[in-house]
Amino acid sequence: MLKINNLCAKVGDNEILKGLSLEVKPGELHAIMGPNGSGKSTLAAVLAGRDLYEVTGGSVDLDGIDLLDLEASERAREGVFLAFQYPIEIPGVSNLNFMKAALNGKRAHRGLEPIKAKDFLEKVKECSSLVELDGRLRDRSVNEGFSGGEKKRNEIFQMAMLEPKLAILDETDSGLDIDALRVVSKGVNAMRSPERSFIVITHYQRLLEHIVPDFVHVLSNGKIVKSGGKELALELEEKGYDWLKEPSHDTSNA
Amino acid sequence: MSVFTDNFSATLPPPTRKSERWKYSPIAKLLNKEISISTEAAQGMNGWPESVLPNPVLNLDAYLVVFKNGVFEPTLSDLPVSDGVDCIPFSKMDQSGSLDFTNGYHQKEWIGELNETYRQDGLSLHVHRNVKVDRPIVIHHLTDGNNVASFPKHLIKVDEGGELNVVVWSSASDRSSGMYNGLLEASIGPNALLSLEKVCNEGGKVFHFSHEHIVQERDSKLKMHTFTIKGDWVRNELEIISRGKGTDSVFNGAYLPLGAEHVDNHTTMDHTSSDGTSSELYRGIMYGNSTGVFNGKVFVRPDAQKTNAFQQNTNIVADRGAAINTKPELEIYADDVKCSHGCTVGQFDLDALFYLKSRGIDEKAAKALLVEAFLADVLSSVSSTELCEEIMRLYTERHGW
Ligand SMILES: Nc1ncnc2c1ncn2[C@@H]1O[C@H](COP(=O)(O)OP(=O)(O)O)[C@@H](O)[C@H]1O
Ligand SMILES: [Mg+2]
Numbered sequence: 001m002l003k004i005n006n007l008c009a010k011v012g013d014n015e016i017l018k019g020l021s022l023e024v025k026p027g028e029l030h031a032i033m034g035p036n037g038s039g040k041s042t043l044a045a046v047l048a049g050r051d052l053y054e055v056t057g058g059s060v061d062l063d064g065i066d067l068l069d070l071e072a073s074e075r076a077r078e079g080v081f082l083a084f085q086y087p088i089e090i091p092g093v094s095n096l097n098f099m100k101a102a103l104n105g106k107r108a109h110r111g112l113e114p115i116k117a118k119d120f121l122e123k124v125k126e127c128s129s130l131v132e133l134d135g136r137l138r139d140r141s142v143n144e145g146f147s148g149g150e151k152k153r154n155e156i157f158q159m160a161m162l163e164p165k166l167a168i169l170d171e172t173d174s175g176l177d178i179d180a181l182r183v184v185s186k187g188v189n190a191m192r193s194p195e196r197s198f199i200v201i202t203h204y205q206r207l208l209e210h211i212v213p214d215f216v217h218v219l220s221n222g223k224i225v226k227s228g229g230k231e232l233a234l235e236l237e238e239k240g241y242d243w244l245k246e247p248s249h250d251t252s253n254a
Numbered sequence: 255m256s257v258f259t260d261n262f263s264a265t266l267p268p269p270t271r272k273s274e275r276w277k278y279s280p281i282a283k284l285l286n287k288e289i290s291i292s293t294e295a296a297q298g299m300n301g302w303p304e305s306v307l308p309n310p311v312l313n314l315d316a317y318l319v320v321f322k323n324g325v326f327e328p329t330l331s332d333l334p335v336s337d338g339v340d341c342i343p344f345s346k347m348d349q350s351g352s353l354d355f356t357n358g359y360h361q362k363e364w365i366g367e368l369n370e371t372y373r374q375d376g377l378s379l380h381v382h383r384n385v386k387v388d389r390p391i392v393i394h395h396l397t398d399g400n401n402v403a404s405f406p407k408h409l410i411k412v413d414e415g416g417e418l419n420v421v422v423w424s425s426a427s428d429r430s431s432g433m434y435n436g437l438l439e440a441s442i443g444p445n446a447l448l449s450l451e452k453v454c455n456e457g458g459k460v461f462h463f464s465h466e467h468i469v470q471e472r473d474s475k476l477k478m479h480t481f482t483i484k485g486d487w488v489r490n491e492l493e494i495i496s497r498g499k500g501t502d503s504v505f506n507g508a509y510l511p512l513g514a515e516h517v518d519n520h521t522t523m524d525h526t527s528s529d530g531t532s533s534e535l536y537r538g539i540m541y542g543n544s545t546g547v548f549n550g551k552v553f554v555r556p557d558a559q560k561t562n563a564f565q566q567n568t569n570i571v572a573d574r575g576a577a578i579n580t581k582p583e584l585e586i587y588a589d590d591v592k593c594s595h596g597c598t599v600g601q602f603d604l605d606a607l608f609y610l611k612s613r614g615i616d617e618k619a620a621k622a623l624l625v626e627a628f629l630a631d632v633l634s635s636v637s638s639t640e641l642c643e644e645i646m647r648l649y650t651e652r653h654g655w
Pocket of ligand 2: 041042
């Protein structure tokens with residue numbers, strides 16, 4: 001499904017990704033862990049098409065499509081979804097109008113006509129109950145005045161609405177209490193299917209007790225420095241990340 | 255068509271950069287000093303260009319008062335005829351119909367002076383005590399022709415407890431050039447309501463000047479909106495004087511100039527009496543090489559205790575070549591007041607744009623959503639949804655969202 005080969009990216013003169021390779025097959029869930037500042041969010045943003053980051057080398061292939069050649073919106077239409085570490089507040093744009101525009105954008109791409117109002121509302125109901133998103137939040141402006149936990153639930157709600165092929169979750173667990181974590185995990189688990197792949201970025205092992213990964217990778221200094229099964233997460237929890245870092249490239253400062 | 259031609263530059267020289275109020279809109283170098291003023295009506299649809307509809311807001315059920323090149327056009331108009339509303343164009347007024355209700359406007363600024371000197375026609379509109387006019391009155395001005403000038407002046411008086419909605423809409427055909435100079439004097443009686451929307455949607459190369467002077471009596475309410483949809487060079491002046499206790503003034507504006515267009519909004523809110531509220535919100539998006547000016551003055555005089563005045567001007571500079579000069583001026587002489595103001599100039603929120611795009615919304619649609627959200631607060635107080643939708647439709651059509 002997804003093949004990342006030797007990906008390099010920078011912001012200004014700051015090289016952040018330094019030759020990152022990763023393959024994700026259909027239905028797999030890969031966890032990416034690593035210290036703060038190692039480049040996890042950058043990887044997520046580069047995959048989603050944020051043009052703030054300049055890709056200086058490597059390739060990303062999604063089911064035969066050169067992802068790097070597409071605009072962010074086109075990538076989303078091809079089935080990429082990013083749940084943001086810090087979801088953006090957009091005053092004045094209602095959550096529902098936002099989702100309708102997004103769904104219809106995707107549908108237009110597949111040659112389908114806009115979704116019927118009734119079908120749309122049914123889908124909204126179904127997906128919001130999945131993450132126990134309050135009806136009032138659906139009607140408000142996008143993320144405006146939402147608590148941290150509500151924002152994260154809204155991300156998973158959007159994921160459920162858009163049914164991506166590849167979902168990238170960037171620290172969806174951060175800032176969640178244990179109940180919210182359970183709700184969000186339940187939503188993610190309900191979305192797992194043999195056709196849908198996940199990249200789950202997290203700083204803590206905690207999330208992976210609820211969302212069980214097929215593989216765990218450690219990102220350090222812009223590269224994957226170790227890969228393993230789900231037991232690797234436990235090992236990291238115990239030992240921390242220091243033992244994996246190459247001392248000469250230690251730039252962690254975050 | 256009979257035409258009167260004159261050169262005004264010696265008696266009424268246009269302002270230069272040296273005049274503080276015209277510093278960022280120096281008009282003297284741009285303006286053709288010779289003007290041609292038409293003195294006859296357009297003769298119905300015969301004299302009307304196909305590209306502009308006589309009724310600018312088709313879906314709005316309204317009375318219609320049409321002027322072409324400044325002269326009232328009776329065959330295209332539909333004036334209100336009901337008890338308690340006197341709505342008479344000056345050109346149709348007999349000698350006895352004197353204009354005994356000016357609101358005391360005497361300011362001799364360039365726009366007003368020019369208008370006084372060359373005035374051809376205009377509307378006298380009087381709403382009697384406790385009369386609520388059943389439909390909006392749309393005053394539609396068309397400029398059509400080469401180097402033509404029009405100088406309408408409208409007088410509006412709403413007596414105690416009355417209610418009125420007026421839309422002053424100006425159009426110009428694409429082949430037009432010249433000047434539009436419109437003056438409007440309004441007085442709003444105690445407990446009365448005036449909603450006034452001023453829309454400029456002019457093609458061609460017309461210099462658009464307008465000045466509204468509005469006086470509010472106690473407990474009256476004003477809702478004023480100034481929309482610049484299209485206009486090569488536009489200067490809007492709005493002056494509101496709160497002359498009685500407990501007035502409420504809402505005045506908003508929007509401008510989204512393209513290309514090399516210039517839009518200037520000068521507003522003055524003068525609180526001279528106590529317990530008044532004013533809320534001003536102007537928002538603009540500057541595209542291309544356009545230039546803009548916002549200047550908002552708020553005076554709170556010594557007797558205007560317990561005034562609550564809010565002012566905000568928010569701008570997005572969408573393209574590198576565009577620029578806006580914005581300046582709030584607050585002068586407060588009373589101590590027990592609440593005043594807040596803010597002027598900002600920024601760019602489109604790139605984080606928000608990326609967030610929308612990451613969900614599959616393309617750049618154009620994403621920007622349209624952000625623009626709609628940006629304008630929502632300006633539009634929300636417009637008195638009819640039909641007008642609101644038409645304005646948004648015109649912006650959308652013009653910008654290709
Ligand atoms: N927009 C940016 N401008 C400058 N530096 C950035 C930017 N985004 C990320 N970085 C830098 O890149 C490194 C990796 O950041 P990030 O991808 O957010 O790490 P992580 O998500 O693993 O904590 C950090 O050193 C960070 O300071
Ligand atoms: Mg991060």
